[in-house]
Amino acid sequence: MDTLKESLAFSGFSVDNFEKAKDFYGNTLGLDVAESKEMPGILHLRLAGGNTILIYTKPEHIPATFTILNFPVKNIESTVATLHANGIVFEKYEGMEIGEDGIFRGGGPLIAWFTDPAGNILSVIEQDL
Template sequence: MFKHQQPFSGFSVDDAEKAKEFYSAILGLEVIEVPDMQGILKLKLSADSHILIYPKPNHIPATFTILNFPVHDINDAAAALTQLGVKFLIYDEPGFKTDDQGIFHGGGPKIAWFTDPAGNIISILEQND
């Protein structure tokens, strides 16, 4: 039987300091520098859950959503993030269009995408539970 401890995910960035500033100051998450591992960060999601962020010299941004943030009101969340300097991605493709705020209303939860300083894609999505 495969035995493991608490699993976690990770993703790369091209600049750990910019990532630390963005995830802590803009998104309000706790970012912990890993001792003795220069540039390695832990993005704390909950008491027992984190994501590892690591610098990679030849970093290529993810072409898919790496992190999703559920919110109660997507319009309020988008407005708050916009005031902090976040720019939402605008899609205008057949069958896949966002509004001028970058919010997709085409089925399922309302969702909007933006990128971190390394170009990795992140979303906010409306969930009312």
């Protein structure tokens, strides 16, 4: 009998515009993005380590109010600078110690949040890799 612990699970999230998502994840973030051949309107976001995330178009899309995708990075300051140069604007949440560069330095790991064109929240988080 198959069990879930043997399954190669994957995650997915919705966006409201296929072309904007494809451009953002592929060009702005520089990630490996492929259109699904079997299912139109689906993008496969291929990440390091072989992980794949589905991005699907949903006409009634409502952006997530929480972080849907975290990108661990070795040096958050250089990553934030590169993303900023690519047009990324970092979120500054009220009541949080977020610097002018968009990096949260209020305790715990260094982290910076931004959104995709559909309003979903993403982050870069500094970790030893």
